Amino acid sequence: MSNPxxxxxxxxxxxxxxxxxxxxxxxxxAADPEAAVQRLKEAPGLVWVCSQRSFADLAEAWQADPPIFLxxxxxxxxxxxxxxxSLVELRLDGEMLAAIDPALSFSVQTRLFGERNLKPFQVNETLAEQVIAAVGSPLEVKxxxxxxxxxxxxxxxxxxxxxGLSLAAQNLSNWAGGIHRFRRDPEQISRSxxxxxxxxxxxxxxxxxxGQALDLGAAPGGWSRILRLYGQQxxxxxxxxxDERLSQDPGIRHHCLSAQAYLARGPGRFHLILNDMRMDGPASAHLMVAFAPHLEPQGRAVMTLKLPHQHRLRVLRQSLEILGSAFPLVRARHLFHNRSEVTLYLQQGIPAPQSAVSTT
Structure with a gap:
């Protein structure tokens, strides 16, 4: 039986x-109008919340219908x-240890704000050793x-x-603070x-x-390189x-055209369409709608939507409304590696969740 x-x-x-x-x-x-939210000025991007709805209740709702910016x-x-x-004072007490499920893998995720004498890995290692010795749960960092x-x-x-102790799925991200880290590849072409x-x-x-993948606005080729690593044509x-390093790859065909000119030529059909172009949000959305007929059934698309500093929500709502005419499923997330943009995941053939068009 799992420990509570x-x-x-x-x-x-x-x-x-x-x-x-x-x-x-x-x-x-929007999820809890009675919630008390406190910004923590020593920790940019972090808020302390006391909500009327429990953490578990909110986590369950957001698992099914993830927020965009949180x-x-x-x-x-x-x-x-x-x-x-002091690391000694951070040892877990009996109540916390008793609540850890020995049958489930665990990780310790530490974030430090303003404290320079500690490193996250020190806290992680100290508490992980305590859990392994006292509970026996397998450590799984990633x-x-x-x-x-x-x-x-x-x-x-x-x-x-x-x-706090939670199931990883409740936290919206398996990464501490939702900060995804990737090791830099020596062959990397661009930060994107x-x-x-x-x-x-x-x-x-x-x-x-x-699968057949279409990379719109591909230069200098970073997304095309990643697609090739995943076995895409x-x-x-x-x-x-x-990038000249891609010129010898037979799995990449480069059309030296704008996306609009390529569309006018009547492209074939693709399993995946990507768009990371620096375009006005609604214009980029209209372009994706125009390419939608060239997706295979159940085809998918990924695009970044540039959001101006002013009128961000208005641009987001307008763009999602345009996309909704061709893509029943639209998910939006502000990812760690996004800047003034959000990443959209589009799919055909599945009804969209309500939040995909409400955007608070």
């Missing part, structure tokens, strides 16, 4: 990109005051089933630490490659072995040149 989690809590921490924190708070308030949540089951640099979240915040009045890698993981995009469309 600690008594459900109504206090928790939410994380978002600091530039999009206002929109993340709107998502929290990137990560974790419960607060205990709060500690720490002496500077894809755990349960997570011990630790947030340490240095404030003028002293150092505070919040600890990380955006596609993260999108594939977050949206769990199935890629057809040997790539049609790259861009009037600009691709």
């Amino acid at each position: 989690l600690p008594p459900d809590t109504h206090t928790w921490l939410g994380s978002a990109d600091p530039d999009f924190l206002d929109l993340a708070i709107r998502e929290i308030e 990137r990560h949540i974790c419960p607060i089951h205990q709060e500690r005051r720490l002496a500077e640099g 894809d755990p089933q349960q997570v011990i979240s630790v947030v340490i915040l240095a404030q003028p009045m002293g150092i505070r630490a919040w600890l 490659e990380f955006k596609l890698l993260e999108a594939i993981q977050v949206f769990q995009i199935p890629l057809v072995p040997g 790539v049609t790259a469309v861009d009037p600009g040149d691709l």
